Amino acid sequence: YTKQVNESLVFKMLTLKRSESECFLLLCTCRLWQENVSLKDLQSKGVCLLKLQIGSQSTGLYGRSLLLLEPRKHMGVSVLPSNNFGPGDIVGLYDLDGCKPSSQLCTGVVTRISQSAVTVACEDSPDGLNLDTDALYNLMKLANDVTYKRMKKALNTLNGYSSGPAADLISVLFGYSEPGSISQPNDLSFLNTGLDESQRQAVSFALSQREVAVIHGPPGTGKTTTVVEIILQAVKQGQKVLCCAGSNVAVDNLVERLAKAKAKVLRLGHPARLLESIQKHSLDAVLAHSDNTNIIADIRKDIDKAFMGMKKMNDKRDRIHLKREVGELRKELRTREATAIAEVLKRADVVLATNTGANDGGPLKNLPVDHFDWVVIDECAQALESSCWIALLRGRKCILAGDYKQLPPTIKSHTAASKGLSVSLMERLIQKYGDSVVRMLTVQYRMNINIMTWASEQMYQGQLTAHSSVEKHLLKDLPGVASVEETSTPLLLIDTAGCGLSEMEVTDEQSKGNQGEVDIVELHIKALTEAGVKPKDIAVIAPYNLQVDLLRQRLSARHPDLEIKSVDGFQGREKEAVVLTLVRSNRKGEIGFLAEDRRINVAVTRARRHLALVCDTQTVQTHGFLKTLIDHMTQHGDVRTAFEYLQVGPSTHSQARRSTPTEEEQRLTQIKYLEIKGQVEWFLQDPDQTELRFPSSLNSHDRLLVHQVAEELGLNHESQGEGKDRCITVSRPPTGPNEAGEEEEQQALQPAAALEEDSVTGPPVEQPAAPADLKTLHLERMRREQEKREQKKREQEKHLDTVRTAGQTQTAKKAKAKADVDFDTLIDAVVKAERVCSFVKCKTLVIHLGQLCLFCNRQYCLGHHIPEVHGCGDQAKANARMRISKEGVLYAGSGHKDKSVDPNKKAYLHRKLDSKLKDMEKQRKTKPKESDNN
Ligand SMILES: Nc1ncnc2c1ncn2[C@@H]1O[C@H](COP(=O)(O)OP(=O)(O)OP(=O)(O)O)[C@@H](O)[C@H]1O
Ligand SMILES: [Zn+2]
Numbered sequence: 001y002t003k004q005v006n007e008s009l010v011f012k013m014l015t016l017k018r019s020e021s022e023c024f025l026l027l028c029t030c031r032l033w034q035e036n037v038s039l040k041d042l043q044s045k046g047v048c049l050l051k052l053q054i055g056s057q058s059t060g061l062y063g064r065s066l067l068l069l070e071p072r073k074h075m076g077v078s079v080l081p082s083n084n085f086g087p088g089d090i091v092g093l094y095d096l097d098g099c100k101p102s103s104q105l106c107t108g109v110v111t112r113i114s115q116s117a118v119t120v121a122c123e124d125s126p127d128g129l130n131l132d133t134d135a136l137y138n139l140m141k142l143a144n145d146v147t148y149k150r151m152k153k154a155l156n157t158l159n160g161y162s163s164g165p166a167a168d169l170i171s172v173l174f175g176y177s178e179p180g181s182i183s184q185p186n187d188l189s190f191l192n193t194g195l196d197e198s199q200r201q202a203v204s205f206a207l208s209q210r211e212v213a214v215i216h217g218p219p220g221t222g223k224t225t226t227v228v229e230i231i232l233q234a235v236k237q238g239q240k241v242l243c244c245a246g247s248n249v250a251v252d253n254l255v256e257r258l259a260k261a262k263a264k265v266l267r268l269g270h271p272a273r274l275l276e277s278i279q280k281h282s283l284d285a286v287l288a289h290s291d292n293t294n295i296i297a298d299i300r301k302d303i304d305k306a307f308m309g310m311k312k313m314n315d316k317r318d319r320i321h322l323k324r325e326v327g328e329l330r331k332e333l334r335t336r337e338a339t340a341i342a343e344v345l346k347r348a349d350v351v352l353a354t355n356t357g358a359n360d361g362g363p364l365k366n367l368p369v370d371h372f373d374w375v376v377i378d379e380c381a382q383a384l385e386s387s388c389w390i391a392l393l394r395g396r397k398c399i400l401a402g403d404y405k406q407l408p409p410t411i412k413s414h415t416a417a418s419k420g421l422s423v424s425l426m427e428r429l430i431q432k433y434g435d436s437v438v439r440m441l442t443v444q445y446r447m448n449i450n451i452m453t454w455a456s457e458q459m460y461q462g463q464l465t466a467h468s469s470v471e472k473h474l475l476k477d478l479p480g481v482a483s484v485e486e487t488s489t490p491l492l493l494i495d496t497a498g499c500g501l502s503e504m505e506v507t508d509e510q511s512k513g514n515q516g517e518v519d520i521v522e523l524h525i526k527a528l529t530e531a532g533v534k535p536k537d538i539a540v541i542a543p544y545n546l547q548v549d550l551l552r553q554r555l556s557a558r559h560p561d562l563e564i565k566s567v568d569g570f571q572g573r574e575k576e577a578v579v580l581t582l583v584r585s586n587r588k589g590e591i592g593f594l595a596e597d598r599r600i601n602v603a604v605t606r607a608r609r610h611l612a613l614v615c616d617t618q619t620v621q622t623h624g625f626l627k628t629l630i631d632h633m634t635q636h637g638d639v640r641t642a643f644e645y646l647q648v649g650p651s652t653h654s655q656a657r658r659s660t661p662t663e664e665e666q667r668l669t670q671i672k673y674l675e676i677k678g679q680v681e682w683f684l685q686d687p688d689q690t691e692l693r694f695p696s697s698l699n700s701h702d703r704l705l706v707h708q709v710a711e712e713l714g715l716n717h718e719s720q721g722e723g724k725d726r727c728i729t730v731s732r733p734p735t736g737p738n739e740a741g742e743e744e745e746q747q748a749l750q751p752a753a754a755l756e757e758d759s760v761t762g763p764p765v766e767q768p769a770a771p772a773d774l775k776t777l778h779l780e781r782m783r784r785e786q787e788k789r790e791q792k793k794r795e796q797e798k799h800l801d802t803v804r805t806a807g808q809t810q811t812a813k814k815a816k817a818k819a820d821v822d823f824d825t826l827i828d829a830v831v832k833a834e835r836v837c838s839f840v841k842c843k844t845l846v847i848h849l850g851q852l853c854l855f856c857n858r859q860y861c862l863g864h865h866i867p868e869v870h871g872c873g874d875q876a877k878a879n880a881r882m883r884i885s886k887e888g889v890l891y892a893g894s895g896h897k898d899k900s901v902d903p904n905k906k907a908y909l910h911r912k913l914d915s916k917l918k919d920m921e922k923q924r925k926t927k928p929k930e931s932d933n934n
């Protein structure tokens with residue numbers, strides 16, 4: 001199939017950023033010519049508009065034919081079917097034979113699209129189209145390979161470049177000669193007096209370089225501010241500047257700031273694609289006000305008149321005559337327009353375009369090749385080098401600004417990447433010339449210092465500082481935001497390790513999702529918005545599109561202003577608060593493309609005042625870089641376990657903030673448990689009673705306790721009824737040793753019923769008393785982390801006290817750190833072993849509901865915990881018989897119930913813990929002051 005498709009298309013899909021729908025489009029456009037995909041299908045996909053008639057035909061800028069196409073009128077309502085056409089799209093016009101190349105009449109660009117009509121500027125009709133106004137036509141989107149063609153052309157020109165204005169620059173950029181400098185007056189007067197020292201240095205450096213200057217601007221360091229100053233200084237020196245960036249938005253931003261500083265700017269590009277506020281600086285707008293415009297308009301009218309006249313004519317000779325006349329008029333028009341464009345371009349000091357918009361097939365072809373002195377490329381690290389060369393070929397000197405520690409364009413072809421396509425020009429130059437071509441901006445105006453420090457240390461050699469205006473800013477400092485825990489901390493880590501919130505297994509998908517993390521994000525967003533943070537000030541960022549979709553499903557209806565995007569979609573942006581979910585949670589410690597450090601860097605550095613990270617530290621810490629982030633957040637921020645959020649499901653989140661059960665709550669649960677147990681035992685002593693019915697006033701939590709007690713005593717237990725009427729009954733199991741097997745089966749169903757009940761109110765509720773060991777361990781760990789941090793604080797304060805004790809603390813600290821590591825690995829091992837059912841291939845989590853088999857000491861899910869199911873049947877039966885004959889008591893199931901951890905393992909853990917605690921105590925005693933504190 002690939003062979004049939006134009007190979008350049010495949011190349012494009014591999015190398016350029018293409019959305020899936022675009023790829024689909026490319027493919028189906030090609031396929032159409034091979035197979036007979038019905039045109040109706042294509043129309044329903046929005047790729048094709050069928051049976052249009054020509055509403056009007058006129059002549060537009062550059063002498064092109066503008067066709068207004070409408071749906072057939074006689075059909076009553078004339079509305080176009082819903083479609084994916086937009087301004088700038090490349091389209092083909094076909095007669096009704098279909099959309100075969102042979103029936104293509106012309107290609108063009110959509111200039112306008114409304115509900116009732118689409119306007120196309122035809123590209124290849126030098127002498128005008130002779131279209132029948134009564135006929136019907138099909139219009140189809142075509143593969144847009146313009147970008148690709150422009151890059152290819154630039155590379156070919158580069159390849160054959162021998163002499164010209166850019167010769168020296170090319171030589172330096174490819175390493176044939178060293179970059180040079182030119183002396184500058186010392187007393188440079190800055191137009192923007194507010195620049196910080198690093199920005200000033202970058203400006204002077206840029207001015208003093210002969211061929212190339214690279215401005216490395218980490219997140220929030222005012223890169224655009226600096227670039228604007230550089231351009232204004234260049235203009236002051238009389239230089240002509242061509243300024244480009246990868247995206248229309250970035251170019252528009254520069255236009256806006258330069259225009260505000262009164263520079264003479266001109267923006268190239270289709271007006272339909274520009275911000276409205278920018279349109280007045282566009283070439284079209286400026287041309288419309290130029291002196292030549294009236295003359296041009298007159299010629300245009302003449303052409304249109306001649307064209308109309310041609311149709312009415314019957315005499316062939318007259319028609320030929322008129323056609324020649326129209327040709328002449330068009331030629332005249334093109335010359336006039338070229339002159340007008342050149343004039344307008346020459347008057348501007350700064351011409352701005354997207355990287356590929358600076359190609360010389362467009363308006364720039366009207367300028368001599370050596371017109372520009374400087375070429376400035378912003379966001380250079382995010383651009384393909386080949387796209388930079390389109391503009392670079394026009395400059396003697398270039399300024400490249402960007403941050404190569406953020407994401408480069410996605411290269412899907414491994415071959416292309418390995419041959420250098422994934423390395424940006426900026427990165428390549430820094431690798432080659434190092435500090436001699438680059439200056440870095442070091443004061444950042446975005447992040448709270450605690451958010452910044454991690455990025456600074458990991459990505460920017462620790463060189464960033466936070467400007468005093470942002471250094472300590474928090475969400476609670478925003479107007480209307482209350483001071484609660486969530487708005488008072490710059491860093492919050494919500495750790496899902498050991499909580500069983502695994503990523504979704506989507507086998508044939510690259511993308512990943514994690515519903516558990518969606519739940520937690522929802523709860524945190526709720527906490528933030530309830531504290532008064534505006535949804536528009538919050539970003540929810542996920543590395544995977546699947547997770548983005550899940551989050552949108554859950555949150556977008558309630559918070560339409562909340563922005564939920566992939567990391568890549570947020571590059572270049574900032575928000576007051578960022579909630580980041582890392583999604584990956586698996587036993588293998590697989591983290592996929594989270595391993596791209598720059599992706600994590602971008603995600604974290606979008607946040608101004610608050611970063612919340614939701615992740616399974618267990619899984620993501622397998623990656624060294626992510627571990628540094630976890631460590632940083634643990635040390636400098638608040639840490640919570642996801643257990644705190646799972647206590648209550650999202651449907652009852654009014655209580656969500658009530659974190660771990662307090663001692664008081666635990667005590668109440670204990671009392672309730674004893675009370676219920678008493679009732680059940682009372683019931684057992686009365687042989688006349690067959691069942692005990694609890695009142696429907698019991699809440700689900702209490703019902704769970706009943707299930708648990710009944711389970712422990714080997715009784716039948718069942719909930720019946722719905723909602724308010726739901727109540728639970730406990731009854732004696734049928735007697736007789738031979739029925740043991742049956743009972744086991746029954747019993748297997750009962751906990752499942754309990755689970756069902758709970759699933760009505762949200763995720764499984766933690767069973768209060770029984771399988772708490774894992775949780776206890778986790779909480780213990782969290783307590784320790786907290787203690788560690790408090791201790792660190794104390795130590796830091798003490799550090800100033802005496803130099804002598806400082807030495808001691810150091811050794812003690814080291815020993816303690818080691819001890820903590822051991823403790824953590826111990827817990828990790830337990831957590832890992834106990835998370836999933838031990839039955840072959842079963843992946844059910846057993847954290848909330850699972851049972852230990854006493855015969856093989858393994859944890860099983862409710863579907864596999866019965867000894868017979870997983871192979872301990874014989875032992876279980878023997879054991880049951882033995883117990884019955886010995887004790888005269890019948891236990892449902894095999895042997896007595898013990899949902900806790902295996903006693904041996906438990907004892908082992910206890911011993912370990914005890915010795916651990918003793919160790920720690922000893923170490924503490926060696927530090928006299930601290931034992932005072934305790
Ligand atoms: N010297 C300065 N003094 C005060 N504020 C500054 C200074 N330089 C930049 N800023 C502020 O920092 C923010 C970002 O600046 P700017 O828009 O120039 O950067 P950017 O290029 O858009 O972003 P980034 O630095 O992330 O690439 C703006 O709010 C700007 O006002
Ligand atoms: Zn077993």
Ligand SMILES: [Zn+2]
Pocket residue numbers: 837838839842843844860861862863864
């Ligand atoms: Zn199982």
